[in-house]
Amino acid sequence: MSRESREVIRVANIVKDFRPGFGLRRKRVLHGISFSVCEGEIFGFVGPNGAGKTTLLKVLMGLIRATAGEATILGCDVHETEFRRHIGFLPENPYFYDYLTGREILTFYAKLSGLPRAQRADRVALLLGWVGLSSAANARLRTYSKGMLQRVGIAQALVHDPSVVFLDEPMSGLDPIGRKEIRDLILRLRAEGKTVFMNTHILSDVEMVCDRVAIIVSGRITYEGAIEDFLEGDQRESDVVVAGLRPETGVQLEEKFGASLRGHGDRIEVRTADKNVNPMLGAILEAGGQVLSVTPHRVSLESIFLSAVEQDRADEKERER
Amino acid sequence: MISPALIWTIATNTVREAIRNKLLYVLLFFAIALILAGALLSSLSYVESERILQDIGLAAIRLFSVAIAIFVGVNLIHKEVDRRTVYTILSKPLSRTEFLLGKYLGLVLTIWMQMAVMVMAFAGVSLATGAPLTPTHAAAFFLTGIELALVVALATLFSSFTTPMLASFFSGGLWFVGHLTRDLRDLGAASDLETVQRLTALLHRVLPDLESFNLSIEAAHGLPVVASDLWLPLLYGGGYVAILLVAATALFGRRDFR
Structure with missing residues (x-):
């Protein structure tokens, strides 16, 4: 508008x-x-x-x-x-x-x-x-x-x-x-x-x-x-769910892309703070991994709302002092 | 610019609310029952049974009409604010003055309609028992109608800024005192103290003189009335109502609906 x-x-x-x-x-x-x-x-x-x-x-x-x-x-x-x-x-x-x-x-x-x-x-x-x-x-x-x-x-x-x-x-x-x-x-x-x-x-x-x-x-x-x-403007991190990821590839993702890995068995969730996930996806595919899903996380209205309320409570305590 | 059409829309809806309110039918029923009971009571008397019948009937019409006027009037504005119906209504192109005048007019029309039913019952009982019906009766009912318009204006004024309980107390109290101000003035005039004379004269001027609207004695005794007995109270009542409604709209216009 x-x-x-x-x-x-x-x-x-x-x-x-x-x-x-x-x-x-x-x-x-x-x-x-x-x-x-x-x-x-x-x-x-x-x-x-x-x-x-x-x-x-x-x-x-x-x-x-x-x-x-x-x-x-x-x-x-x-x-x-x-x-x-x-x-x-x-x-x-x-x-x-x-x-x-x-x-x-x-x-x-x-x-x-x-x-x-x-x-x-x-x-x-x-x-x-x-x-x-x-x-x-x-x-x-x-x-x-x-x-x-x-x-x-x-x-x-x-x-x-x-x-x-x-x-x-x-x-x-x-x-x-x-x-x-x-x-x-x-x-x-x-x-x-x-x-x-x-x-x-x-x-x-x-x-x-x-x-x-x-x-x-x-x-x-x-x-x-x-x-x-x-x-749209405040996307912070993305979660990529991968199958068939070898351990050495996981270490590579941590070192090269600053990713954090969690999960067990064949399904691993890779979280990256990088807005552009394409290079990391390329590395996963090259190493024979299979990308099951990519979920971008963004700052929600709820998080802005909650932080505004928390900030107000902190200000209120400050004023009371 | 006041819109008569908007005032009429609010007024007709207020009348419709009263017509659909079962409690008012109960009050009306008791009023008519009392008028009919007058016929029974008057038959127990050997003397002036017709006068007793009409005294009871006239008093019943006046007292029940005033009771209904105060009972409904004190809730008139308060209920709208309390139940927040006023929020949607005042968001429309309608001023608070138009709203209040519409509510007032609607209640006056309602009270007059109810009074008309009681008057018909009174006329029916009078005709059935052979008691005389004279033009003075019509004059008495006309002035009672003006008095009721004034009582509704009093209730509307108090309803515009206070609770129904206090508004009932103030309106009922002023109605009661309003029937004594003339006696109070006459009593004060007989006093030797100038301060008392001035104070009672002032009270008579400021408070409503509701005895101006009372032709019960003339009606019950079939005494004739002249034109000035009607138009002077009409002017007085109209002026008093106008002042009360100006005050009510001023108070209502300044209110915050929290």
């Missing part, structure tokens, strides 16, 4: 303080958060529980006011209302009026979103189909399961065909099939040119669907970048 694309979401030095209770000292939960999201991107906002992900999303939705800083969506201040015709929002563990049916609740949100009357019924029926709720459309929401309510939440976020969609833990409460369907839905949104901002702590989902990611820990962004930057 080109960074020259139109900036759709801009967050500049957002600070948020909360007072935990009357007479208690203010607690800072967001420490000057800044980033931007461009048109057509799927942006993953990743962090552990309590990191400030939902708080930032609430600032963007105008549900809470930032103590300092500026946030705009589609060039409009987040406290304006008119631009919200172009945005959709799925909160974490959404709750809806349970006395309404699936069809009634989507019609209600369609009305609030300003969808013209002539389009409402068709659009609602389409969305119910997208999220797999057509057969339950006329049942009251109080009879829905958690996963079904999550699907209603996604449908209401998309009912007015917004160009920017904010999803807070969209896979929450869904079974593996439901998660895959929602992932496919997000990818469909990208194909339609929509911008998606996704709060999550499920890293595999981020790796599968996001273009860019920011990691937030204790109210501070510790990493921000394109997914491919670390999925």
Whole structure:
């Protein structure tokens, strides 16, 4: 995704303080958060529980006011209302009026979103189909399961065909099939040119669907970048599984390529830190060995995430001292 | 720019919620039962049985309507925030003011609809027992409707920033005091102390004077009313409701939904 694309979401030095209770000292939960999201991107906002992900999303939705800083969506201040015709929002563990049916609740949100009357019924029926709720459309929401309510939440976020969609833990409460369907839905949104901002702590989902990611820990962004930057650029080592390797060839691999060997019998695993494994593979084949598999290992989002959390804990201990 | 269409969407949904709430039917049932019981009680009296019947009926309509108004009103905004339904609604192109006004209008319409059912029961019992129904009855019900709109505005104001328990206490307390402010003012005026006179006069001005909406005695005795008996309380009630809703929207607009 080109960074020259139109900036759709801009967050500049957002600070948020909360007072935990009357007479208690203010607690800072967001420490000057800044980033931007461009048109057509799927942006993953990743962090552990309590990191400030939902708080930032609430600032963007105008549900809470930032103590300092500026946030705009589609060039409009987040406290304006008119631009919200172009945005959709799925909160974490959404709750809806349970006395309404699936069809009634989507019609209600369609009305609030300003969808013209002539389009409402068709659009609602389409969305119910997208999220797999057509057969339950006329049942009251109080009879829905958690996963079904999550699907209603996604449908209401998309009912007015917004160009920017904010999803807070969209896979929450869904079974593996439901998660895959929602992932496919997000990818469909990208194909339609929509911008998606996704709060999550499920890293595999981020790796599968996001273009860019920011990691937030204790109210501070510790990493921000394109997914491919670390999925492709940080390959560190490779494992080669070999059969029929003679002992003297093993010694040669250790000396010449800095490889480490482990295993027993006929199957040996050769690990090398060299990014280019071709010379080593050539040496193995020349010596009569048989290459069974080659597995490149790279720095995963999980390892970046975990090191950011560990670093934060170390910083916290340092501050306490 | 306030959108009447959006306010109406929220209001109609609030009415729909009330229609599907079984608890309100229970309260309505007890109100109608009390009105019907009035016929039984009045038959035990040798004198003024029709007046007793209508006194009980008018009191039942007023008390149950106020109880429903406070009971539903104090939860009106709090429940939306507590259950987080407000998150998805306010993410749509709808201002907090439109949301709050829609909720208020919806509850007022609900209370008026329930009151209409009670009034029909009252009229039915009156006709069945031969008790007179005069235009003053219609005037009394009209003013009770205005009083209820004011009580709902009070409950909405408290619901916008505090818990249902405290909001019930404040709303119920103000409704009770609101029926005493006129007596309080008259009592203070009879005092020799100027401070007491000023204080009671001030309280009468600031607190709602809900006796302005009470035509029960006139209705029960079939006394005539003039136009100013209706439009003056209507103006007073409308102005008071407007002030309360401005305060409620200001408080609700500043809230953080954590």
